[in-house]
Amino acid sequence: MKKNNDWKDRLGVVFSTNPDFAYQDEDQQPMDSLAPGQQKLRLRIEKNGRGGKTVTVISGFVGKEEELKELARMLKTRCGVGGSCKEGEIIIQGDFKNRIIDILKQEGYTNSK
Numbered sequence: 267m268k269k270n271n272d273w274k275d276r277l278g279v280v281f282s283t284n285p286d287f288a289y290q291d292e293d294q295q296p297m298d299s300l301a302p303g304q305q306k307l308r309l310r311i312e313k314n315g316r317g318g319k320t321v322t323v324i325s326g327f328v329g330k331e332e333e334l335k336e337l338a339r340m341l342k343t344r345c346g347v348g349g350s351c352k353e354g355e356i357i358i359q360g361d362f363k364n365r366i367i368d369i370l371k372q373e374g375y376t377n378s379k
Contacts (some may be wrong), residue, residue, distance in 0.1 A: 299329030302374035309363050309378065321349075322363050324356040344369050 308326045313319070324341070327334050338351040341358055345365060349358040358366065370378040 299333055303376050305329075305375050305377060307370060307375055307378040309366060311361055311363055319359070320361045322358040322361060322366060324358070324366065325354065327354060327356070340373075341366060341369060 305328060306326050307324055310323050310325075312321050312323050327337065334354065334356065335351050338349060338356040338358075341356060342349045345358060345360070345362045347359045347362065349356065351357070367378050
């Protein structure tokens with residue numbers, strides 16, 4: 267059986283003299299998704315570093331990346347605007363903070379602020 271010697275998987279390891287060293291990546295553990303009522307989503311309006319454009323950023327989602335993307339897709343559709351999902355945050359184009367809070371409460375995300 268051949269060992270996985272991909273150097274990209276070991277970027278955080280400085281050096282090991284042990285020939286049987288097996289690097290374990292802690293990012294590989296699956297995250298359990300919380301129920302919508304237990305999610306503590308935080309919304310904020312940002313304008314800096316975005317070329318003068320205003321965006322609504324939703325952070326604090328705990329769960330799988332697929333579920334975050336599905337929530338982002340639903341919010342973008344209901345608001346009728348574009349956006350993206352990067353690094354655990356949902357970015358919605360425009361100032362839709364109040365509308366997004368109402369939509370999230372309808373969907374069961376009661377701890378949204």
